[in-house]
Amino acid sequence: AEMVRDATRIFREGIASTDGLAVTGDPDMSVFEFSATAGADTTGAIGDFMDDRGWHLDRQQGGLHLMASPGHLAVAADFVTDLADAVAHHGENRGRAATYGGIVD
Numbered sequence: 001a002e003m004v005r006d007a008t009r010i011f012r013e014g015i016a017s018t019d020g021l022a023v024t025g026d027p028d029m030s031v032f033e034f035s036a037t038a039g040a041d042t043t044g045a046i047g048d049f050m051d052d053r054g055w056h057l058d059r060q061q062g063g064l065h066l067m068a069s070p071g072h073l074a075v076a077a078d079f080v081t082d083l084a085d086a087v088a089h090h091g092e093n094r095g096r097a098a099t100y101g102g103i104v105d
Helices: 002-016 040-052 070-074 076-089
Strands: 021-023 031-036 058-060 063-067 097-099 102-104
Touching: 002 021, 002 031, 002 070, 002 076, 031 040, 040 063, 040 076, 070 076
Parallel strands: 058 097
Antiparallel strands: 021 031, 031 063, 058 063, 097 102
């Protein structure tokens, strides 16, 4: 449980410290959503960039969903670094639509 808590803290602090991103609400657990403050197209483009880096985030209408597990503790700092790169260097949204239960190309 401590590993999940620590990984979640690293993820959430990294997101909160990245200009242009916000965690939705104030979740108490290790499952949460975040999005770009610039809107859905930017959120989608950031998701595309993260896909290209090997981070496959769940896409829902409100943003990108992440669920921390014990294994994430070892890579949480790498995720935060890649996420900052995604915010700074994302391209155009490739058009993957967020839907409940899946992704539609």
